[in-house]
Amino acid sequence: xxxxxxxxxxxxxxxxxxxxxxxxxxxxxxxxxxxxxxxxxxxxxxxxxxxxxxxxxxxxxxxxxxxxxxxxxxxxxxxxxxxxxxxxxxxxxxxxxxxxxxxxxxxxxxxxxxxxxxxxxx
Amino acid sequence: xxxxxxxxxxxxxxxxxxxxxxxxxxxxxxxxxxxxxxxxxxxxxxxxxxxxxxxxxxxxxxxxxxxxxxxxxxxxxxxxxxxxxxxxxxxxxxxxxxxxxxxxxxxxxxxxxxxxxxxxxxxxxxxxxxxxxxxxxxxxxxxxxxxxxxxxxxxxxxxxxxxxxxxxxxxxxxxxxxxxxxxxxxxxxxxxxxxxxxxxxxxxxxxxxxxxxxxxxxxxxxxxxxxxxxxxxxxxxxxxxxxxxxxxxxxxxxxxxxxxxxxxxxxxxxxxxxxxxxx
Numbered sequence: 145x146x147x148x149x150x151x152x153x154x155x156x157x158x159x160x161x162x163x164x165x166x167x168x169x170x171x172x173x174x175x176x177x178x179x180x181x182x183x184x185x186x187x188x189x190x191x192x193x194x195x196x197x198x199x200x201x202x203x204x205x206x207x208x209x210x211x212x213x214x215x216x217x218x219x220x221x222x223x224x225x226x227x228x229x230x231x232x233x234x235x236x237x238x239x240x241x242x243x244x245x246x247x248x249x250x251x252x253x254x255x256x257x258x259x260x261x262x263x264x265x266x
Numbered sequence: 267x268x269x270x271x272x273x274x275x276x277x278x279x280x281x282x283x284x285x286x287x288x289x290x291x292x293x294x295x296x297x298x299x300x301x302x303x304x305x306x307x308x309x310x311x312x313x314x315x316x317x318x319x320x321x322x323x324x325x326x327x328x329x330x331x332x333x334x335x336x337x338x339x340x341x342x343x344x345x346x347x348x349x350x351x352x353x354x355x356x357x358x359x360x361x362x363x364x365x366x367x368x369x370x371x372x373x374x375x376x377x378x379x380x381x382x383x384x385x386x387x388x389x390x391x392x393x394x395x396x397x398x399x400x401x402x403x404x405x406x407x408x409x410x411x412x413x414x415x416x417x418x419x420x421x422x423x424x425x426x427x428x429x430x431x432x433x434x435x436x437x438x439x440x441x442x443x444x445x446x447x448x449x450x451x452x453x454x455x456x457x458x459x460x461x462x463x464x465x466x467x468x469x470x471x472x473x474x475x476x477x478x479x480x481x482x483x484x485x486x487x488x489x490x491x492x493x494x495x496x497x498x499x500x501x502x503x504x505x506x507x508x509x510x511x512x513x514x515x516x517x518x519x520x521x522x523x524x525x526x527x528x529x530x531x532x533x534x535x536x537x538x539x540x541x542x543x544x545x
Binding site: 152153154155156158159162199200201227228229230231232233234248249250251252 | 407485486493503
């Protein structure tokens with residue numbers, strides 16, 4: 145399974161990659177939304193999943209989600225928001241914009257794996 | 267009773283200060299000690315014959331030993347200082363006074379430093395309580411660390427100096443700033459615990475990044491509790507400040523609550539300044 149891990153925090157990216165390792169995932173790292181869009185345009189095969197932080201510089205996760213949602217090539221890629229934005233307003237906004245899952249920080253390995261399993265089953 | 271620590275005061279000066287501080291002061295007078303837990307005192311007075319490098323170092327040690335508690339550290343000199351006291355201020359003194367000051371004024375100023383910080387109002391606890399629970403949650407979930415909330419006080423004359431701070435601006439319905447401040451060793455311990463590596467493997471880049479993410483998580487996870495209140499806010503991107511014994515200054519007249527947490531024998535502070543926007 146190919147997963148894009150997008151977060152401006154190197155620490156969080158490293159933790160996520162560590163949590164994903166037992167699943168045998170290959171991961172690509174991005175530090176902002178613009179990098180995610182660039183990676184999508186440059187990869188030969190699309191990822192199976194994108195884990196997307198909300199608050200990032202340059203292009204935030206929500207903006208990236210909106211761009212992907214409007215693009216026929218990318219709109220079917222499952223996206224899980226992995227964010228410190230904990231309130232229901234933003235959760236609803238993200239799900240409405242096309243996110244398939246929503247995990248709030250702080251998170252455990254179990255939280256993340258459960259969200260991935262639920263999202264991929266959808 | 268207020269516990270007052272007098273350091274490096276002669277018997278004569280101790281006698282004089284005892285009279286000036288009044289009956290409410292429970293005084294301990296002894297030589298300065300580098301490794302001493304002074305977190306139970308309400309006021310520390312360091313006497314120095316002259317302003318030199320050694321005194322600066324003592325001030326730094328004393329400020330460090332307060333463990334972010336609201337403990338004024340006063341430098342007492344025999345005469346009015348002939349040169350700038352700024353280096354001492356930057357090192358952590360709350361005030362510099364002299365025995366040449368009129369005794370009545372000296373006594374009143376010292377007694378004013380013994381007045382405890384006011385208790386938070388219910389309306390303030392409405393937004394502070396979520397910060398307390400979110401901070402504990404972030405550390406227990408991410409670092410498997412038990413964090414004890416110790417106290418809240420309001421910053422006025424207090425000097426809160428740390429080695430690494432994560433700062434995040436809040437805007438929207440309510441505006442303000444949230445700051446988490448650590449000393450190096452605890453920051454390293456926390457980030458290494460989150461990352462599952464040894465403290466030696468945590469370089470400055472990861473420390474910066476990690477502290478920024480911690481303040482982001484603390485502030486972000488508070489939002490769910492404040493959604494229907496006047497304190498609801500939007501997050502900015504975090505900024506991290508590195509530097510030995512730096513101080514974060516807040517806008518004049520802003521109310522800054524300092525939430526103090528202990529991790530075993532170490533401490534860190536979360537400063538919260540949050541005000542509903544005027545309509």
